[in-house]
Amino acid sequence: MTIHIDLQIETENPALPSPEQLSLWANSAHQAKKSEAEVTIRIVGIEESADLNQTYRGKDGPTNVLSFPFEAPPGIDIHLLGESSIGDLVVCAPVVEQEAEQQSKELIAHWAHMVVHGVLHLQGYDHIEEEEALIMEGLETEIIMELGYPAPYQDQDTSQ
Template identity: 55%
Template sequence: MTQIDLDVQLATECTHLPPLSQLEQWVTAALADSRACAELTIRVVSEAESAALNQQYRGIDRPTNILSFPFEVPPGIDADDPIQNLLGDLVICAEVVAREAQEQNKTLAAHWAHLIVHGVLHLRGYDHLDDSDAEAMEALETRLICALGFPPPYDAEL
């Protein structure tokens, strides 16, 4: 089992947030069989901060549900150095997540779980830039989300 060092930063006034125990469960599920130790930060932000970060890093002028910032190991770091445990940061906009859950007829917990798993998979190096990668990532997300007891994440969006 993966040992998780999870830092959660709350930078929003939104009150409908999952408890730390659920966040840890979802992160752990997304890291299964990938590493013994992992450190990451989840920052829950307002729509204004999400929009600013989305503009700065993706050139898109609107808030988004989640942004992932994988940690890049500096050159010359030994493979046994604890810095190798740093996975990166996830930035989640609680208001966007709540709005999307309602629009997609999902429970708030199911949508949060999906986005956490999705973001952690990005931190692990998965992507969906082309159809083949998207298919592989979505299949893994679906397997993980269903194992957590939620319905398949993409069925509601079709």
């Protein structure tokens, strides 16, 4: 089964991944492979990312990826066309580009990592506690390497 993507591009940037690449990465990170699912991926600029980061996390400035897991209102079972939404990802294109450059990573590999990272968050994975971080980062590394990219946490601090 697959994740279907609702793609929203809210920034002008010629270096964005294709819808097919985003779909491949999201599907590679989808852990409940026996069910159909939907995810919204919204690609934004600095201002929208900073606004959302401040509103929902109380943190100043833009961030690479924000994840908003879907929660149905109490007592309501919502399924769209037989699919269930796992939530929304908001990816800030300029931050992803800046991080890739700072970390000497290929841009496409960093995009793949951010989508995989975000989709795992939507499924309940986290990296706040060290034990959780080891599990999530191990899974991210496995998925990213299966996609043919280098391990995402090589030669860098893993406390993202």
